[in-house]
Amino acid sequence: MAAPEPAILPNDPLEPIPLIEGKHTDRTINDSLFDHVWRGPGKGWWMLFGCALSALGLLVIAITYTLYKGIGSWGNNIPVGWAFGIINFVWWIGIGHAGTLISAILLLFQQKWRTSINRFAEAMTLFAVICALLFPLLHTGRPWFAAYWLMPYPSVHRIWPQFKSPLTWDVFAVSTYFTISLLFWFLGLVPDLAALRDSSKSPTKRLIYGIFAMGWRGSGRHWAEYKWAYLLLAGLSTPLVLSVHTIVSFDFAVSVLPGWHTTIFPPYFVAGAVFSGFAMVLTWMLPAREFLGLKHVVTPKHLENMAKVMLVTGMMVTYGYVMEHFIAWYSGSEYEYSQFFRVRQHGPLAPIYWLMVTCNCVVPQLFWSKRCRTNLWVLWVASILINVGMWCERFTIVVISLHRDFLPSSWKNYSPTWVDITLFIGTIGLFSTLFLLFLKFVPAVAVTEVKELRHELAHDPTAEPAGETH
């Protein structure tokens, strides 16, 4: 078979960089993308896995201590009744949103570049939502009773959840989000699992992947329904992801606290979520493409596009900050003004506010420059800074607003305890552990979709005619 022409988007002067680098056939795509699954874990993987497992151990300690002592072991207390628990919840949920955005919204917009990163980002969504869910569950104090309070079920108590409360909406939103993300991820994975089954060398692996592949045989009758099932799940995820963070922002926005009581929260939370999510994708993707041999499908063009998305969403977040401050001044409310212009900028926790402004508003401005967008180190450091910045944003919203409300007599400073910090580090460990396992057992790139993309690009009617081979 003759070599196929390189799969590039032809005749587009604005898009000269290929989405798939080099010459490939279905077989070489298959082999190169499965390579990291079949290869035994290297030293680097074991080192990272060791770190992740140690952090996971911290999580176990922190959870055990929290359950044994009660949530009094956390630093939050009236007036700062919400602190690390909700900060980390919102932070993790936000990180998860990039996965849905990449896999669903970019699919609907037919952005071809999403294909190489969607599997990766969807896995991130799942693991981030698991980490997020831990916090509200633990914050109930007795998680094993939580289902009784959160879920409407008929019982002799005849007591129902408060359906007019955003916290109850949150329960429905986040559990729906987790379920749909899981189904979407698995549905996309099935053809790849079948390919793994069929290319595995050992009978054990063949059996295990075979079980998960559910007997997929690439049937044309199945594909016809599959395409619709996948597309509709994407279509459903798109409003879902917007609604989830909107509802999360309602937790704050429906209250009357200065700093929370604002109508800009839903769009600005969604933009912030996408911003932090893309940053997290980059934080993991840059090392992963280096070490897993994914450079031919995650090309500089993908990285540049992600940097552009971060620039745009960073500007949206900045606009949100500016409007918050403007309305605080324009409203004429002394409490609002004081919160935004005195407490946040000059109060005891002002450094966190300024760190937020630096990381979220200043750092993404780097991405105006093509040189920064294509420099891997700049991208990586910036993506970490953005994650830090978005965590600081949630801290600013939650703690800084709560610790200085209307009455000076109810002002109180806040500091986290070791349990808070351990729990937070522990969830990073949980996330990393799950992610490293994912990278070892499942292809990090949606192989089937890359093959489809290759054919699509090769068949582009604008492409120069060439002997088509497969």
Next chain:
Amino acid sequence: MSAGHEDSGFVPRRFVIAEFATPEGLLAGTTKLREAGHKQLDTHTPMPIHGLEKALGLGRPMIPTIVLGGAIAGALIAYSMIYFCNVIDFPINVGNRPLHGPPANIPITFELAILLAGTSSFFGFFTLARLPRPYHPVFESEAFTRASIDGYFLSVELPAGGNADQVLADVRGAGAVGAELVLESER
């Protein structure tokens, strides 16, 4: 007649499996065989191929209808649940506010509509596809492992008493680069 199997009472299903070199070849071959009057055709490809639905003569997909049903059911269940809890089963008068507050019901109604639509898309697909199904006679073919990697296959299930040689000749005539007959194994 499937001679030799009367003893156990098991009559294996027989499939002709043909491989094509390219997706285009598969498309053309499928159309040709269907027009030649072969029933029980199916294709096996590593990724969805545009136009195969038409080549196989499939009707409209059923998933969209199922998902719409799921969405409507979800919305109705959610809204009536909230209404039942707040208005009928345990009405609480808070400052004489209405027991039934539609705006506050929107988020949960929306989320449950999505939840049921999404789950019906997923489970609807697996039900329609009759998966999971670990064994299928087409897996008997050695070459078939490539159907999920880089092979484009066509399978024809032979009717009872059908002539395998005829079908094999037909698929070769339709452009297949390889063809074989496989039998369902008795297990």
